[in-house]
Each structure stands twice: as C-alpha cells, then as structure tokens.
Amino acid sequence: MSDQEPRNKKRPSNVRLALMLGAVALTFYFAMFVVMSR
C-alpha cells in the first residue's frame, strides 16, 4: 500500500487532506486582515 493513499478509502488522500488543512490556515490568516480593515 502506498503511503500516499489513505488506508480508509472513504477519506481524502493525504495530499488533498493536507491542502484542505493548509487552506483553513490561510483562511484564518487572511480573515484577520478582512476583519481588521472594516
């Protein structure tokens, strides 16, 4: 089994899950500027 594939097939792949979490982090970062610029 490749490490790049989730062992539970219902889950997103490792890279996709990492990108989703990274997008959450970036959203928090930029949301700060949106809120503070109001």
Next chain:
Amino acid sequence: MSEHHDSHHDDHGPEKGIMRWIKTTNHKDLGTLYLWFAFIMFFIGGIMSLIIRLELFSPGLQWVNPEFFNSMTTMHALIMIFGGVMPAFTGLANWMVPMMVGASDLALPRVNNWGFWILPFAFTLLLSTLFMDGGGPASGWTMYPPLVLQTGDAFPFMIFAIHLMGISSITGAINVVVTILNMRAPGMTLLKMPLFVWSWLITAYLLIATMPVLAGAVTMLLTDKYFGTSFFTAAGGGDPVMFQHIFWFFGHPEVYILILPAFGIVSTIIPTFALKTLFGYDSMVYAMASIAFLSFIVWAHHMFTVGMPLAGELFFMFATMLIAVPTGVKVFNWVATMWRGSMTFETPMLFALGFVFLFTLGGFSGLMLAIAPADFQYHDSYFVVAHFHYVLVPGAVFSIIAAIYYWLPKWTGHMYNETLGKVHFWLSAIAINLTFFPQHFAGLAGMPRRIPDYAVQFTDWNVISSVGAFFFFIAQFTMAYNWIVNCVMRKGAAAPARVWEGAHGLEWTVPSPAPYHTFETPPVISDSEITAVHDEPAAEPSRA
C-alpha cells in the same frame, strides 16, 4: 507491491555523513533533529535566564543595562516557547506518532524535512538581532504596541522569524493530522489510539487554528511600522488594545499547545509504572477536547486590567474557571490510575509524578489569577511569573524529560543510568521549587515582572530564586551526560524491545533500537498492545 520492491526497501538504510541529516525525510531522523535542536535552544534560553537571575540576585543594577535585560526576558521567552518546548514536542511526535499508530512514516515526509530545516534559519535570524543597532527585541514576547514599534533594526527580523516558526509549526501540525486520520493501522480506531497520539491530534488542530492568527497580528505590526497602516496605532485611528485581544486569541490556545502533549506523555507513563491500565481513557480524551475548546473563549483573562465591560470580565473569569473541571478530571484519573497499582519509581515515573504535583500547583495559582478582582493585584507581578513557570517547567519541560527517559532506550537501544537519572530528578525537583516558589511571595508583596532592579524588601526571595536557577541549570548536566554517554554513545546496557514491563503499544513490538523503517507493512494489532480500555462495556475482561 512486488517482492523485489519490498526487499529493496528492507535494505535501505540512511545516507552517510551530513547529507543524511539535510536530505532526510525519515520521521525518526527528523525527530532526532527536532530534539537536538530543542536541546540546543533550551541551553541558549537557559543561559538567558541565568543572565536575568544574575542581575536579580541583588537590588540595583550591576551586571547588564536595562535595555539588554529587557531583551533577555523577551528572547528567553521566544526561544524557550518556540525553540525549546514546541520543537521538543514536535520531535517526540515525529518519533512516536507513526510508530504508535502503525504507520511507516509521517504522511508528508518532504514537508516534514522542510518544516524542520526552516527552524535553524528562523532562530539564527532571531538571535542575530542581539548584535544589531538597538539590540534585540525588548518589548516582551507579547509584543504589545505601541512599545514594540519602538524596536530598532531587530523588528523586521523578529517578525520574519516568527513567520518562519509559524510556517514550521503549521506544516508539522498538518502532517500529524493527516498521519493520524489517514494512516492508522487496520483496527486502530480513534478511541483505541494511545493518549499521546490523541493529545497531538488535538494540539495539531489548535496549531492550525491559532498560528495564522499570530502571523496575521505580527504582519499588521510590520505594516504599521513600515507601510503607514494604523491597525494598532491610535494616532491613525487604530486600537492598541485590539492587538492584545488578537495576540491572546492566539496566546491562550498556545498555552495548551505547550501542555496537551505533556498530558499525553504523562497518561502514557503513569499506567506503565503503575502496572495498570489508564483509569478513564474516554474521559481523558473528552477532557483534552474540552480544554482545547475552552482555550478559545478565555483569552481576555490575560488582560483583565485593560478596562473591559463588567460583563466581559465576568464571562472571561467564569469561562477560565470552567477549565479547572476537565483539568481536574485528568488529575483525578492519573491519581486513580496509581490507586492500588504495583508502582515502581524509575526516572520517567518520577518526572511524571513531579509533573502531576507541580503542574497542579501551577494550575491552582492559575485559578487564583482567574479571579478578576484579585487579578488587579496580581497582574504583571512576579506571582504571574511563578504561575506560568510552574506550568511550563515542572509541567511541559518535566514531561519532555520524562518522555525522553521513557523512549530513549527504544530509540538508541541502550539504557540510561538509573541512579544518575534519579539523582537528576531530585536535584531538578528541589531546584525548580527553590527557583519559582519564592517568586509567588515576591509577587504577592508587589514586585513587578520584567524589571532589572527592585525594592530592597524583595531581596531575600530573589536571592533564593537566583540560587535555585543556577542550581537547576547545573543539575541538567547530569541529564546531558546520562543521555549522551549511555544512550547516544551507546555505553549503557542493551535495551530489550519492551523496555518497561508494564508498557503497551505498537512501539514496543519493534526491536530496540527501532529499525530505520518500521511498519512498512501495516501491523496486526493484538489486544494486549491497545492502551485504551473503555469504561462502558463492563463485560470486557480485565487484563490486569
């Protein structure tokens, strides 16, 4: 996967020389690098604390000028938090999370390499500021404007260093979440995971949610200073108090980032040396999740004196006190695990017990600080310094030391010297109380924090505290000798695969030292290796 491919992987060891460490994507190598990095940073941050304690040994100014003193308090905090405790926990996660869940490595090994190698650059940048015009950053690790905006050339370097540390933490956290959610061995359901893994899963979510907030706040400081914005500058319509809200919205969850992995470590060590399964596994998980949730709604207890509406003071006071409930559940469960256990007191257990006693003491002074009307007296006093050092040194740092004594024989294949380990514990436990207990009294009597000089009536407490600090620093050389000579240089006795009689978990099923690659094929998990025992199904047979 073909047979040929399998055998190729079995033979694949580490590269030779320095390039092994620069290019490595192996979770064990990177765990080792993180731990060595943290070790060096603890040493540098420790030297800074000694400079602080040397100056405070007697009233008046004798060794350093006030600007340099402020720089030392600021850099000591930044280095210990971001360079010491956090990388040490990340190193432990690197080593242990894949082995504990039965994965071959972390999910994103190259990202893991990048996440580590950012750190030496970040801290070189930060430390280089000490040699710049105007000296290092000196406004405290909280970086409150408008004071922080007076920083000299060090300012952009500090901000960039914090950005790099944040990127490193977020990539590490993403790696941990993906590994835990996607790469557990078959049968390792979430509620069968070792508690160290649970503690890191929750910590990783906290990191992903809060580090970008810190990054945003310091970016706004940067634009306020150099690009004419007024996020926090009152003269341009900004609000300096808003920075405090944003900083502590990051800063309070950060406190739990520094302590949740410690909870996981102590929950692993105590059952091993009590020869019992952990009491209340499920409640431990729920308690950690509750603490993580509550950590987002208590931030303003750090700024009670800033002038908030009464309703705000009350909300943050009661929400903060609520944290004592899940924390109390955890302390109760640790004690209940030891109740009628066949306890032995090897060095990791001594440090774990020291944690339970002394961290709880830090928790109690935290409750005192949570009382808003009382906080007006304690705020910015040495009482606060005593409180958070009790939580962080015999709390977070003791847990890191306990974890390394516990797992180092597994990593290196060699035992540390038990007598020397016990000497190290007792010297550290005595020294830490000498250092920080008197600070409660100095604080209650009115000594402010972050000052290089003080009124003469505080002298006695400060003398004891300074002697304790030097004593603690020197005591750590017994630890360094024990680990380096006996384990790293392999002079100690050979360690068996299951180093501790009462230890359960997948990491003890592989030989000591742990092979370079483990669990290339997902392991079959036997019941005896599952550390979790759930409370509900009473029919489940006891393994005791």
